Amino acid sequence: MYNLKPETFNFKSVKGISMRQLDEHYKLYVGYVSKLNEIWNIPYLPSNYNDSNPTYSKMRSLKLGETYALNGTKLHNLYFQNMTNGNNTPYGPVLNAITKQFSTLDNFISYITNVGLSMRGWAILTIDSIDNKFHIIGSDLHDTGSVWLSYPILVMDVYEHAYFMDFGTDRKKYINTFIQNINWAILNQRFQKYISLMKSMSMNRQNTCPFGFY
Numbered sequence: 001m002y003n004l005k006p007e008t009f010n011f012k013s014v015k016g017i018s019m020r021q022l023d024e025h026y027k028l029y030v031g032y033v034s035k036l037n038e039i040w041n042i043p044y045l046p047s048n049y050n051d052s053n054p055t056y057s058k059m060r061s062l063k064l065g066e067t068y069a070l071n072g073t074k075l076h077n078l079y080f081q082n083m084t085n086g087n088n089t090p091y092g093p094v095l096n097a098i099t100k101q102f103s104t105l106d107n108f109i110s111y112i113t114n115v116g117l118s119m120r121g122w123a124i125l126t127i128d129s130i131d132n133k134f135h136i137i138g139s140d141l142h143d144t145g146s147v148w149l150s151y152p153i154l155v156m157d158v159y160e161h162a163y164f165m166d167f168g169t170d171r172k173k174y175i176n177t178f179i180q181n182i183n184w185a186i187l188n189q190r191f192q193k194y195i196s197l198m199k200s201m202s203m204n205r206q207n208t209c210p211f212g213f214y
Protein backbone atom coordinates (compact mmCIF):
# COMPACT_ATOMS: atom_id res chain seq x y z
CA MET A 1 0.00 0.00 0.00
CA TYR A 2 1.22 3.47 -0.84
CA ASN A 3 1.21 5.88 2.04
CA LEU A 4 3.40 8.75 0.88
CA LYS A 5 3.48 11.58 3.41
CA PRO A 6 3.59 15.28 2.61
CA GLU A 7 6.87 16.92 3.58
CA THR A 8 6.79 19.72 6.13
CA PHE A 9 8.32 23.13 5.54
CA ASN A 10 9.38 26.05 7.69
CA PHE A 11 6.93 28.67 6.42
CA LYS A 12 7.86 31.00 9.27
CA SER A 13 11.15 31.62 7.47
CA VAL A 14 9.39 33.09 4.42
CA LYS A 15 9.39 36.87 4.21
CA GLY A 16 6.66 38.88 2.47
CA ILE A 17 4.14 36.06 1.96
CA SER A 18 1.49 35.58 4.64
CA MET A 19 1.09 32.41 6.65
CA ARG A 20 -2.53 32.20 5.47
CA GLN A 21 -1.42 32.24 1.83
CA LEU A 22 1.24 29.61 2.47
CA ASP A 23 -1.05 27.41 4.57
CA GLU A 24 -3.80 27.43 1.94
CA HIS A 25 -1.20 26.59 -0.72
CA TYR A 26 0.12 23.76 1.44
CA LYS A 27 -3.40 22.28 1.66
CA LEU A 28 -3.44 21.93 -2.14
CA TYR A 29 -0.09 20.13 -2.01
CA VAL A 30 -1.37 17.76 0.68
CA GLY A 31 -4.32 17.04 -1.62
CA TYR A 32 -1.99 16.04 -4.48
CA VAL A 33 -0.10 13.64 -2.21
CA SER A 34 -3.36 12.14 -0.99
CA LYS A 35 -4.68 11.63 -4.53
CA LEU A 36 -1.35 10.12 -5.61
CA ASN A 37 -1.64 7.54 -2.84
CA GLU A 38 -5.24 6.84 -3.83
CA ILE A 39 -4.32 6.40 -7.51
CA TRP A 40 -1.31 4.18 -6.85
CA ASN A 41 -3.34 2.00 -4.51
CA ILE A 42 -5.80 1.07 -7.24
CA PRO A 43 -5.22 -2.65 -7.86
CA TYR A 44 -4.18 -3.97 -11.28
CA LEU A 45 -7.48 -5.65 -12.05
CA PRO A 46 -9.00 -5.94 -15.55
CA SER A 47 -12.08 -4.08 -14.34
CA ASN A 48 -9.80 -1.11 -13.57
CA TYR A 49 -7.88 -0.99 -16.83
CA ASN A 50 -9.90 -2.36 -19.73
CA ASP A 51 -12.05 0.75 -20.18
CA SER A 52 -9.60 2.77 -22.26
CA ASN A 53 -11.37 4.98 -24.78
CA PRO A 54 -9.17 8.03 -25.68
CA THR A 55 -12.09 10.51 -25.56
CA TYR A 56 -13.50 9.48 -22.20
CA SER A 57 -12.84 6.39 -20.16
CA LYS A 58 -11.78 5.14 -16.75
CA MET A 59 -8.18 4.63 -17.91
CA ARG A 60 -8.00 8.11 -19.47
CA SER A 61 -9.22 9.74 -16.25
CA LEU A 62 -6.78 7.64 -14.25
CA LYS A 63 -3.75 8.49 -16.39
CA LEU A 64 -4.53 12.22 -16.55
CA GLY A 65 -5.06 12.29 -12.80
CA GLU A 66 -1.88 10.32 -12.14
CA THR A 67 0.50 12.69 -13.94
CA TYR A 68 -1.26 15.71 -12.46
CA ALA A 69 -0.99 14.38 -8.90
CA LEU A 70 2.55 13.04 -9.34
CA ASN A 71 3.99 16.22 -10.84
CA GLY A 72 1.93 18.32 -8.42
CA THR A 73 3.53 16.46 -5.53
CA LYS A 74 7.11 16.64 -6.82
CA LEU A 75 6.99 20.25 -7.99
CA HIS A 76 5.52 21.49 -4.70
CA ASN A 77 8.16 19.55 -2.75
CA LEU A 78 10.87 21.30 -4.75
CA TYR A 79 9.16 24.70 -4.67
CA PHE A 80 8.52 24.85 -0.91
CA GLN A 81 12.01 23.50 -0.29
CA ASN A 82 13.71 26.18 -2.41
CA MET A 83 11.80 29.09 -0.86
CA THR A 84 12.15 28.32 2.87
CA ASN A 85 14.85 28.43 5.54
CA GLY A 86 16.70 31.57 4.48
CA ASN A 87 20.14 31.43 2.79
CA ASN A 88 18.84 34.22 0.55
CA THR A 89 22.16 35.72 -0.54
CA PRO A 90 23.19 34.34 -3.94
CA TYR A 91 26.47 32.43 -3.68
CA GLY A 92 28.43 29.34 -4.66
CA PRO A 93 29.03 27.20 -7.75
CA VAL A 94 25.42 27.48 -8.91
CA LEU A 95 25.66 31.28 -8.90
CA ASN A 96 28.92 31.11 -10.87
CA ALA A 97 27.37 28.77 -13.43
CA ILE A 98 24.21 30.90 -13.76
CA THR A 99 26.28 34.06 -14.18
CA LYS A 100 28.47 32.36 -16.77
CA GLN A 101 25.52 31.27 -18.87
CA PHE A 102 23.17 34.25 -18.45
CA SER A 103 25.94 36.93 -18.37
CA THR A 104 24.69 38.45 -15.11
CA LEU A 105 22.48 37.44 -12.22
CA ASP A 106 20.17 40.31 -13.11
CA ASN A 107 19.74 38.92 -16.62
CA PHE A 108 18.85 35.53 -15.18
CA ILE A 109 16.36 37.04 -12.75
CA SER A 110 14.81 39.15 -15.49
CA TYR A 111 14.50 36.07 -17.74
CA ILE A 112 12.92 33.78 -15.15
CA THR A 113 10.63 36.61 -14.01
CA ASN A 114 9.33 37.04 -17.53
CA VAL A 115 8.95 33.29 -18.05
CA GLY A 116 6.91 33.30 -14.83
CA LEU A 117 4.78 36.19 -16.06
CA SER A 118 4.09 34.41 -19.34
CA MET A 119 3.03 31.07 -17.84
CA ARG A 120 0.00 29.97 -15.80
CA GLY A 121 1.63 27.21 -13.77
CA TRP A 122 5.38 26.97 -13.37
CA ALA A 123 8.73 28.47 -14.31
CA ILE A 124 11.57 26.01 -13.68
CA LEU A 125 15.32 26.36 -14.00
CA THR A 126 16.65 22.99 -15.09
CA ILE A 127 19.85 21.52 -16.42
CA ASP A 128 18.92 19.50 -19.45
CA SER A 129 20.70 16.25 -20.12
CA ILE A 130 20.88 16.88 -23.87
CA ASP A 131 23.42 19.71 -23.50
CA ASN A 132 24.16 19.96 -19.75
CA LYS A 133 23.16 23.62 -19.84
CA PHE A 134 20.57 25.62 -17.93
CA HIS A 135 17.14 26.07 -19.45
CA ILE A 136 14.12 27.83 -18.03
CA ILE A 137 11.07 25.74 -18.74
CA GLY A 138 7.58 27.22 -18.62
CA SER A 139 4.42 25.21 -18.11
CA ASP A 140 0.74 25.96 -17.69
CA LEU A 141 -0.18 22.92 -15.61
CA HIS A 142 1.68 20.44 -13.41
CA ASP A 143 1.80 17.95 -16.28
CA THR A 144 1.72 20.20 -19.32
CA GLY A 145 5.03 21.38 -20.77
CA SER A 146 6.97 19.01 -18.57
CA VAL A 147 10.24 17.68 -19.97
CA TRP A 148 11.93 14.35 -19.38
CA LEU A 149 15.52 13.86 -18.21
CA SER A 150 15.86 17.48 -17.19
CA TYR A 151 17.18 18.14 -13.70
CA PRO A 152 15.34 20.81 -11.65
CA ILE A 153 17.46 23.41 -9.86
CA LEU A 154 14.91 26.14 -9.04
CA VAL A 155 11.15 25.68 -9.09
CA MET A 156 8.77 28.65 -9.05
CA ASP A 157 5.01 28.23 -8.74
CA VAL A 158 3.14 30.93 -10.67
CA TYR A 159 -0.35 29.45 -10.39
CA GLU A 160 -2.78 32.08 -9.10
CA HIS A 161 -3.30 29.91 -6.00
CA ALA A 162 0.34 30.63 -5.05
CA TYR A 163 -0.11 34.39 -4.65
CA PHE A 164 -3.64 35.71 -5.26
CA MET A 165 -4.59 35.94 -1.59
CA ASP A 166 -1.67 38.27 -0.85
CA PHE A 167 -0.91 39.96 -4.14
CA GLY A 168 -4.16 39.95 -6.14
CA THR A 169 -3.33 40.28 -9.82
CA ASP A 170 0.16 41.65 -9.15
CA ARG A 171 2.06 38.54 -10.16
CA LYS A 172 5.26 40.48 -10.72
CA LYS A 173 5.30 41.60 -7.08
CA TYR A 174 4.82 37.98 -5.99
CA ILE A 175 7.66 36.82 -8.26
CA ASN A 176 9.95 39.52 -6.86
CA THR A 177 9.05 38.38 -3.34
CA PHE A 178 9.66 34.75 -4.24
CA ILE A 179 13.08 35.61 -5.65
CA GLN A 180 14.00 37.36 -2.39
CA ASN A 181 13.19 34.09 -0.58
CA ILE A 182 15.25 31.74 -2.77
CA ASN A 183 17.31 29.37 -0.66
CA TRP A 184 20.67 29.38 -2.46
CA ALA A 185 22.02 26.59 -0.27
CA ILE A 186 19.35 24.29 -1.73
CA LEU A 187 20.18 25.40 -5.27
CA ASN A 188 23.85 24.66 -4.66
CA GLN A 189 22.99 21.23 -3.22
CA ARG A 190 20.92 20.34 -6.29
CA PHE A 191 23.62 21.66 -8.62
CA GLN A 192 26.35 19.65 -6.87
CA LYS A 193 24.20 16.51 -6.99
CA TYR A 194 23.84 16.93 -10.74
CA ILE A 195 27.59 17.44 -11.16
CA SER A 196 28.31 14.34 -9.04
CA LEU A 197 25.84 12.31 -11.06
CA MET A 198 27.38 13.54 -14.29
CA LYS A 199 30.88 12.64 -13.12
CA SER A 200 29.94 9.19 -11.86
CA MET A 201 28.11 8.33 -15.07
CA SER A 202 30.80 9.66 -17.39
CA MET A 203 33.39 7.49 -15.64
CA ASN A 204 31.48 4.43 -16.84
CA ARG A 205 29.98 5.54 -20.11
CA GLN A 206 31.20 7.32 -23.21
CA ASN A 207 28.30 9.69 -23.64
CA THR A 208 27.10 13.07 -22.48
CA CYS A 209 23.85 12.16 -20.79
CA PRO A 210 24.49 11.94 -17.05
CA PHE A 211 21.50 9.64 -16.72
CA GLY A 212 23.11 7.23 -19.14
CA PHE A 213 20.37 7.09 -21.75
CA TYR A 214 22.22 8.50 -24.76
Ligand SMILES: [Fe+2]
Nearest residue numbers: 157159161162
Ligand atom coordinates in the same frame (compact mmCIF):
# COMPACT_ATOMS: atom_id res chain seq x y z
FE1 LIG B 1 0.95 25.44 -6.19
